[in-house]
Amino acid sequence: MKSIVCIKYVPDTSEAEVKVNPDGKTVDDSRFSFDINDADNYAVEESVLIKEDKGGEVDVLSIGPKQSEVMIRMAMAKGCDRAVRVEDDRIADHDPLMVAKVLAGAIKDKEFDLILTGCWADDYGHMSTGVALAEYLGVNHASMVKKVEVLDGKVRAHRELEGGLMEVVELELPAVLTIQTGINEPRYAPIRGIRQAQKKELNVVSLDDLGIDPAEVGSEASQVVLENLYIPEVESAAEFIEGEPDEKADKLASILVKGGLV
Amino acid sequence: MGDVLVLAEHRQGVLRDISFEMMAIAPKIAEGMGGEVKVLLLGSGMDEMAKKMSEYGFKVLVADDPVFEDFNAEKYQKALSALIDELKPALLMTGQTAQGVDFMPALAVEKKLPLIAEAVDLHYEDGALKATRNIYSGKVNATVAFKPADTCLVTIREGAVEAPEPAAAGEVEKIESPFKEDVPYRKFVEYIEAEVGDVDITQSEILVSVGRGLKEDKNLPAIEDLAKAIKADISGSRAATDAGWIPHDRQVGTSGKTVKPKLYIALGISGAFQHLAGMKGAKTIVAVNKDPEAPIFAVADYAIVDDMFKVVPALTEKLKELKG
Numbered sequence: 001m002k003s004i005v006c007i008k009y010v011p012d013t014s015e016a017e018v019k020v021n022p023d024g025k026t027v028d029d030s031r032f033s034f035d036i037n038d039a040d041n042y043a044v045e046e047s048v049l050i051k052e053d054k055g056g057e058v059d060v061l062s063i064g065p066k067q068s069e070v071m072i073r074m075a076m077a078k079g080c081d082r083a084v085r086v087e088d089d090r091i092a093d094h095d096p097l098m099v100a101k102v103l104a105g106a107i108k109d110k111e112f113d114l115i116l117t118g119c120w121a122d123d124y125g126h127m128s129t130g131v132a133l134a135e136y137l138g139v140n141h142a143s144m145v146k147k148v149e150v151l152d153g154k155v156r157a158h159r160e161l162e163g164g165l166m167e168v169v170e171l172e173l174p175a176v177l178t179i180q181t182g183i184n185e186p187r188y189a190p191i192r193g194i195r196q197a198q199k200k201e202l203n204v205v206s207l208d209d210l211g212i213d214p215a216e217v218g219s220e221a222s223q224v225v226l227e228n229l230y231i232p233e234v235e236s237a238a239e240f241i242e243g244e245p246d247e248k249a250d251k252l253a254s255i256l257v258k259g260g261l262v
Numbered sequence: 263m264g265d266v267l268v269l270a271e272h273r274q275g276v277l278r279d280i281s282f283e284m285m286a287i288a289p290k291i292a293e294g295m296g297g298e299v300k301v302l303l304l305g306s307g308m309d310e311m312a313k314k315m316s317e318y319g320f321k322v323l324v325a326d327d328p329v330f331e332d333f334n335a336e337k338y339q340k341a342l343s344a345l346i347d348e349l350k351p352a353l354l355m356t357g358q359t360a361q362g363v364d365f366m367p368a369l370a371v372e373k374k375l376p377l378i379a380e381a382v383d384l385h386y387e388d389g390a391l392k393a394t395r396n397i398y399s400g401k402v403n404a405t406v407a408f409k410p411a412d413t414c415l416v417t418i419r420e421g422a423v424e425a426p427e428p429a430a431a432g433e434v435e436k437i438e439s440p441f442k443e444d445v446p447y448r449k450f451v452e453y454i455e456a457e458v459g460d461v462d463i464t465q466s467e468i469l470v471s472v473g474r475g476l477k478e479d480k481n482l483p484a485i486e487d488l489a490k491a492i493k494a495d496i497s498g499s500r501a502a503t504d505a506g507w508i509p510h511d512r513q514v515g516t517s518g519k520t521v522k523p524k525l526y527i528a529l530g531i532s533g534a535f536q537h538l539a540g541m542k543g544a545k546t547i548v549a550v551n552k553d554p555e556a557p558i559f560a561v562a563d564y565a566i567v568d569d570m571f572k573v574v575p576a577l578t579e580k581l582k583e584l585k586g
């Protein structure tokens with residue numbers, strides 16, 4: 001079983017203050033902490049679980065800056081075998097179709113049975129890259145997968161639908177699966193793995209190295225334009241309870257009891 | 263031209279809410295582009311659904327073919343590919359749902375058409391079609407414009423807009439199935455219903471709900487103490503169930519349960535839109551979160567910006583005291 005896992009290095013904005021840069025098109029990421037995209041972390045784990053069960057190899061593929069190599073090494077420490085990092089500032093990365101085209105270009109000459117990637121990215125959240133990648137490569141796909149069963153020449157994927165309903169589909173290999181969070185319990189990298197990962201192959205390539213025409217994947221080729229970013233006005237009707245933590249707790253308790261809410 | 267083709271979504275014989283929500287967006291775009299709204303139903307035995315969708319006053323196109331009985335991304339892609347060629351809509355709109363995300367990006371690649379995924383709204387101004395997207399944990403909005411194209415593809419976030427009231431009687435037209443050749447590579451096997459747990463949180467009067475802010479399961483006892491003091495059930499966000507702190511059948515949100523308790527206490531939950539969709543119908547919402555910009559505060563009635571681990575034990579003690 002040969003697998004490729006596509007991962008992305010993203011900022012954690014869940015508890016961070018987000019500011020838009022004066023260009024109106026990017027956010028100030030200087031104070032963000034970056035790490036592997038949450039769903040991609042589950043995809044790495046799933047690819048390693050499949051390798052441990054069926055044998056084979058796992059390649060990592062990522063588009064990102066030099067700093068993202070920490071994330072790539074961590075995936076290799078968990079059991080992935082080698083990696084390719086694409087770095088090129090000519091990619092229109094606001095458009096998942098362009099990103100998918102680059103990934104397809106990096107994969108096209110490789111043999112694979114499965115490609116795994118997170119079903120959504122914490123930054124832009126299009127949920128589009130994996131499914132678009134499958135179409136570029138001309139292979140089957142299933143998205144939002146929460147259970148994978150590898151069979152002979154096929155894969156059974158349990159897709160998570162709304163309301164907790166699962167849709168089970170069967171696909172012929174090769175196939176792309178976009179992985180949903182919660183599918184497994186991502187491991188911590190073992191110390192020995194971290195040491196070994198330093199010696200594993202990590203190739204850094206540009207569009208030129210991949211034989212991809214930059215004009216095919218840049219802003220000109222993209223059919224959508226990111227015009228501007230802005231902070232939405234949040235209309236909160238909430239009563240904000242102030243004070244020290246104890247005072248806040250006391251006030252809230254009174255409100256709940258007096259209001260007959262508890 | 264300038265028609266807007268809306269794919270109405272249904273599952274197990276029931277129209278999904280997103281089908282009605284799109285009726286809040288499609289008409290203004292069609293009007294701007296000088297076209298009509300056309301609603302498309304792919305499926306089998308859909309008379310009732312077609313009638314219901316026609317109550318918005320637009321033409322409903324019904325392609326009744328047993329091959330569409332269960333959703334299949336390959337078959338939907340084939341069908342819509344053929345219908346784009348035939349009907350030449352200026353815009354094809356679907357939900358950003360487990361269906362929409364499973365075929366729209368592939369359709370865009372196949373037809374070399376632009377896709378804007380998960381728009382929360384659309385605008386047509388000065389001859390340009392633009393989408394609003396909501397990104398970076400809900401903290402930033404993006405305006406994304408389509409470059410001119412024969413057909414633009416868009417998917418709409420669930421719950422982003424309110425479904426309008428039905429307006430006028432529309433027409434239902436049966437069309438020939440656009441599905442011509444079989445695509446055998448993907449097979450639907452079965453549906454597996456959500457697991458049923460010991461507590462049905464959709465029936466709970468009070469829910470104490472935890473999110474990523476819980477950090478680890480050894481912090482659960484403080485939450486359990488609070489829940490016990492006010493006879494509440496415990497639920498969680500996706501982050502809490504993914505981490506295994508809370509059982510999956512107690513997940514609140516789009517992929518879990520939709521709850522409407524009289525009191526919902528959100529602890530350490532940032533409030534991703536998928537979570538908000540599952541709990542904004544609660545009568546009273548209390549939110550405790552360290553991050554003053556957490557989207558949960560937009561739906562809260564009472565808000566505390568602080569460390570939940572400092573607030574919760576004190577809250578439990580005070581509630582016990584007041585309730586005697």
